[in-house]
Amino acid sequence: MAKKNYEKELSDYLCDALSKGEIPWERGWEILGPHYNVSSGRKYRGNNQVLLPLYASIEGWDSSQWGTFKNWTEQSDKHNAALGLEGSDRQWFGVQKGSSSKAVFFWNIKEVDDRDNPGEKKKIFWKKWFWVFNREQTGLPPQTDALEHDIPEDEREKAFNAAMDVFAEATDLTIKYGGDKASYNHAQHIVNLPKPERFKSIEERVNTKAHELIHSTGKALKRDMSGCFGDKKYAQEELVAEMGAALVCAQFGFDYTSRNNLAAYINSWLKALGGDQNYIVKVTGDVGKAVRRILEAGDEEE
16 A cells, blocks of 8 residues: 655645635634644644644634544543433534544654764654644534634734844844835844834734744744745745744734735745645744744743
C-alpha cells in the first residue's frame, strides 16, 4: 500500500481555495479566537496554529475546537451524561458519518549517534501526523466560548499598539511614521508607516502595521528576504506576512483584508504550491514562528 502524501494533500487543499479566488485568511478569523484541543484545552501552536484556522475558514466552520475521533467520542459520552441519557436512550454526538478529518502534525526530535562524527550525537527531526475533526463535524451543540468582541474598536487598537511597542522594544525595531508607503527596511531594521490619520479606518491601520511587523521578524528568524518583486522568494515572504498579520490581528479582534496587489501574488503561490509539496509546511512553520515572536515578546520565559 502506497504511503499517503500528507504534504501534497495540504498543498492541494490550499491550491484549490486560491485557484477559486478565495483568500482563507480574510474570513473573519477574529471571531473564533485561538484554536485548541477540545479535551486538553491546549492551544495549537506552530504550523497547526496556522493550518487549523485555514481549514475552518475554507470549510466555513465557526468553531475553534478540534479533536481526534477519540476526543469527540469522549465529548459525546460527557454530553449524554449531562443530559441524563443512559442505556438505550444514549445518543451519538461524536463525529458525524461522512466527515473528513484534517491533517495536523507535530515535530518529533530524537538524539542519535552521528556516524560522520564518531563519539558525537546529532538530532533528527520527523513529522508525526494526527487527524482531527472540527466541532461542527459532530452532533454536539454549537461552541459557546468563541470570542465576542464587545470591546470598542479604539480600545482594541490601543491594546494592539501597546503589544507591538513591546515587540519593537524587545527586538530593537524602529517604527517611523510619515510618507505615503508602508515598508520594512531589512538592512536598517526599520518599519515605515504612513501617519495614522492617513488611513481610512482603524482596521486598515492595524492590518498594515501587523503586515510590516511580520516582515520585520524575518531578520531574527533568518528567513530568506533576498527576493525581488515578482519572484518566488518575494511571493513566499508576502504569503508569510499575509497569514501572519491575519493571525496577529485576530488576537485583538480585527479582521484582515489583503492588499490591493494580492492578485499579483496568487499565481506565484499556486506555482510554488504545485511545484513543491513541502512549500505549505515551510510557510506555515515560518508564520507560526513569526506570530509567536511578536505576541510573546513581552514574556519573561521563552
